[in-house]
Amino acid sequence: DAGVIQSPRHEVTEMGQEVTLRCKPISGHDYLFWYRQTMMRGLELLIYFNNNVPIDDSGMPEDRFSAKMPNASFSTLKIQPSEPRDSAVYFCASSRERDNEQFFGPGTRLTVL
């Protein structure tokens, strides 16, 4: 298995632009998680899905952030409009069970100018 796949690996955009991050979980994993990592706030869970259904989005910072999982093999995290404070590394992770090992993707480093 190729592991969790994320794209793009790096994204540089200007404030106000829409940003879409993509994730393909490991096949057979029922749980998908989106995290944000910054020096100041560490690793934060933004939202997670179970069987393509959003379960808990309490970590989503504000309405500018949205996430979807249209099928078992694809999820997106969208920021519209983007702001400089959104600059961070965004990780997608998947797991087979709720409290089992989470496998992280390589991350997307987002820079908003």
Added chain:
Amino acid sequence: GENVEQHPSTLSVQEGDSAVIKCTYSDSASNYFPWYKQELGKRPQLIIDIRSNVGEKKDQRIAVTLNKTAKHFSLHITETQPEDSAVYFCATHNAGNMLTFGGGTRLMVKP
């Protein structure tokens, strides 16, 4: 919600020495306690985990201990090597179905 405190934030040891990282948590319903290692510029990767029905678990040079009464768990690395240098995160999984991470410990192993 769950609060996970991790100490120390940085740790420097000499190669061959042991390293200990400690975490405390607040939610008594937490039942799964993984440790992740993140090398510079890389993704976090699980190195060991423990569940609430086990007090200690060992895997070669790495061991984790859990004290549910006191709500703390620790990571022990023996015979440290330069390749152990990384940021280590503890985490807890609680009844809210969320994984909450500690703030991380930057471990530096000096050759």
